Amino acid sequence: MILFVLKRLFSAFLTLLVVSVLIFLLAHLAGDPAIAIAGKESTAEDIARIRVHYGFDRPLIEQYFAWCGRALSGDFGRSYHYQQTVSDMVMTRLPITLTLGVSALCFALAISLPLGIFAAIRPNSLIDRISLVIAVVGQAMPTFWFALVMIVFFGLTLRWLPISGNASWQNFIMPTIALGYFATPALMRLTRAGMIDALESDYIRTARAKGLGHASILFKHALRNVMIPVVSVSAVQFGAMLGGSIVIEQIFALQGIGWLSYDATVRSDLPVVQAITLIIAVFYVLLTLAADLINALLDPRIRIG
Amino acid sequence: MDQRQELEAVPHSAGLARRALGNASVLMSGTVLLAILIIAVIAPLIAPYDPYAHDLSRRLLPPIFYDGFDPAHLLGTDPFGRDYLSRLIYGARISLIIGISVMFISGLIGTTLGLIAGYFGGRTDQVIMFVINTRLALPIFLVAMSVVVVFGPSITGTILTISLFLWDRFAVVVRSATQQAASQDYVMAARSIGCSNRYILVGEIGPNLVNAVIVIGTIEMAYAILIEAALSFLGFGVQEPTPSWGLMLAQARQYLFFDSWLLYIPGAALFGLALAINLLGDGLRDLLVAGDRG
Numbered sequence: 001m002i003l004f005v006l007k008r009l010f011s012a013f014l015t016l017l018v019v020s021v022l023i024f025l026l027a028h029l030a031g032d033p034a035i036a037i038a039g040k041e042s043t044a045e046d047i048a049r050i051r052v053h054y055g056f057d058r059p060l061i062e063q064y065f066a067w068c069g070r071a072l073s074g075d076f077g078r079s080y081h082y083q084q085t086v087s088d089m090v091m092t093r094l095p096i097t098l099t100l101g102v103s104a105l106c107f108a109l110a111i112s113l114p115l116g117i118f119a120a121i122r123p124n125s126l127i128d129r130i131s132l133v134i135a136v137v138g139q140a141m142p143t144f145w146f147a148l149v150m151i152v153f154f155g156l157t158l159r160w161l162p163i164s165g166n167a168s169w170q171n172f173i174m175p176t177i178a179l180g181y182f183a184t185p186a187l188m189r190l191t192r193a194g195m196i197d198a199l200e201s202d203y204i205r206t207a208r209a210k211g212l213g214h215a216s217i218l219f220k221h222a223l224r225n226v227m228i229p230v231v232s233v234s235a236v237q238f239g240a241m242l243g244g245s246i247v248i249e250q251i252f253a254l255q256g257i258g259w260l261s262y263d264a265t266v267r268s269d270l271p272v273v274q275a276i277t278l279i280i281a282v283f284y285v286l287l288t289l290a291a292d293l294i295n296a297l298l299d300p301r302i303r304i305g
Numbered sequence: 306m307d308q309r310q311e312l313e314a315v316p317h318s319a320g321l322a323r324r325a326l327g328n329a330s331v332l333m334s335g336t337v338l339l340a341i342l343i344i345a346v347i348a349p350l351i352a353p354y355d356p357y358a359h360d361l362s363r364r365l366l367p368p369i370f371y372d373g374f375d376p377a378h379l380l381g382t383d384p385f386g387r388d389y390l391s392r393l394i395y396g397a398r399i400s401l402i403i404g405i406s407v408m409f410i411s412g413l414i415g416t417t418l419g420l421i422a423g424y425f426g427g428r429t430d431q432v433i434m435f436v437i438n439t440r441l442a443l444p445i446f447l448v449a450m451s452v453v454v455v456f457g458p459s460i461t462g463t464i465l466t467i468s469l470f471l472w473d474r475f476a477v478v479v480r481s482a483t484q485q486a487a488s489q490d491y492v493m494a495a496r497s498i499g500c501s502n503r504y505i506l507v508g509e510i511g512p513n514l515v516n517a518v519i520v521i522g523t524i525e526m527a528y529a530i531l532i533e534a535a536l537s538f539l540g541f542g543v544q545e546p547t548p549s550w551g552l553m554l555a556q557a558r559q560y561l562f563f564d565s566w567l568l569y570i571p572g573a574a575l576f577g578l579a580l581a582i583n584l585l586g587d588g589l590r591d592l593l594v595a596g597d598r599g
Contacts, residue, residue, distance in 0.1 A: 145572035
């Protein structure tokens with residue numbers, strides 16, 4: 001187990017190292033950051049002074065290590081556009097995106113778990129067919145179009161829900177549905193397939209033979225095994241939603257890190273873009289690491305193989 | 306062994322065609338997809354107007370299912386007075402070009418990496434799995450937008466960026482299928498008579514992966530089309546005045562209250578195209594993968 005944890009930690013560290021190099025290089029391909037900071041009307045002298053001040057004149061590898069060192073201590077530098085530190089800007093926005101991500105994941109699980117389980121118990125029933133339609137439609141639905149159609153119906157026509165901003169919990173309802181529906185098909189198919197596999201297995205037959213109750217077999221025995229893949233896919237989906245929320249946040253003017261990263265990209269505010277990309281990558285790596293470790297605890301076969 | 310397979314191959318493929326025609330979802334989605342493909346190819350012949358022609362005196366005319374529509378413009382006109390039907394028809398071209406190119410490029414990258422990882426195993430496998438994990442940690446929209454900031458917007462750039470993000474599922478599926486195949490008798494036999502690794506991968510294992518790759522290909526093609534639309538919607542994909550469904554939706558966004566039909570038409574087209582591709586993939590999976598005699 002210790003060897004497995006060490007190996008897994010090492011590969012997570014390596015992934016982050018490569019990701020950080022890529023993010024750093026991409027920002028430096030964007031042209032001279034000194035010109036971006038100084039603005040278009042600045043003199044050559046100003047640009048040269050800024051270049052020395054920010055350290056852009058030093059070798060790239062030295063700049064990378066300096067950037068990494070500061071990033072590790074939570075210092076991502078200052079925004080080129082706003083007179084604020086990047087970490088301040090990101091930290092005030094992060095809770096909004098995390099709220100959206102968590103509620104969207106809860107929404108997806110609240111739909112996919114019960115429907116997937118019931119569809120597996122009664123294949124080809126009406127509920128199985130309904131859940132199949134929900135999955136097929138969800139996979140083909142352009143998330144941003146779905147969000148806009150909801151705005152027209154629930155926001156503009158019926159006037160039930162606010163269409164922009166993040167002032168109250170009601171502002172999160174439509175973004176949660178839009179983003180959560182995106183994650184639903186994968187989770188639902190996984191639950192259904194896992195449940196059908198589990199119900200056909202020998203240990204369920206044994207449990208039935210012993211005379212255990214239906215509910216006990218379903219929830220204590222079958223569901224527990226289904227949860228292992230559901231946990232890992234939920235972790236991956238949550239990570240994907242943090243990155244994918246950029247479109248939803250932009251549509252609903254929900255001012256989380258997705259909204260901030262759009263704003264920063266439009267303004268070529270590179271330190272902000274770098275920081276957000278890195279933070280999303282860190283979240284993803286930590287989530288999948290946690291899911292792997294939980295699964296290794298649950299299933300001894302994983303940590304030996 | 307070879308003879309038996311040849312004997313089996315004939316009734317099998319004939320049965321496949323019959324089953325495909327009998328499978329309602331493959332038949333319907335295949336027909337819809339073929340129709341969209343034909344429309345896209347012959348767009349200049351069937352589009353009633355030039356999709357770029359402005360006419361500000363005829364802007365925002367409503368489509369056929371609204372009162373007071375103009376018979377000259379079946380789907381109305383956009384805020385610049387451009388014929389909406391013509392832009393929709395030309396927009397199918399962009400979606401299909403991007404979907405098909407991404408499918409081929411990412412399929413090539415993913416299949417190659419998956420084959421190598423699954424066949425050689427060990428250190429090679431570890432390195433490729435590491436590359437897959439690294440790719441999964443990078444958020445696609447943020448990187449794609451940064452790439453546009455760095456290199457400027459272009460259709461080629463959009464295709465390459467999306468392709469570099471969508472090969473992972475090909476790689477994962479091909480890798481595990483190759484791992485299974487590598488321990489089969491026919492691969493051992495090929496190896497024992499001295500076939501090169503390249504021949505075994507391309508000539509022996511490859512053909513057995515085609516079905517799985519086709520199914521993944523449909524999923525990724527639909528996904529690529531949706532990503533392109535979202536990027537164009539955000540202003541980081543295809544640029545005005547090129548007709549793209551994502552761009553039409555971005556424009557429609559400013560007219561949600563009074564002219565919401567601007568939103569419904571390209572959105573429904575996008576949804577319908579993605580749905581047809583996904584249903585075709587689902588149907589093909591039932592026909593090819595599940596019906597495989599492995």
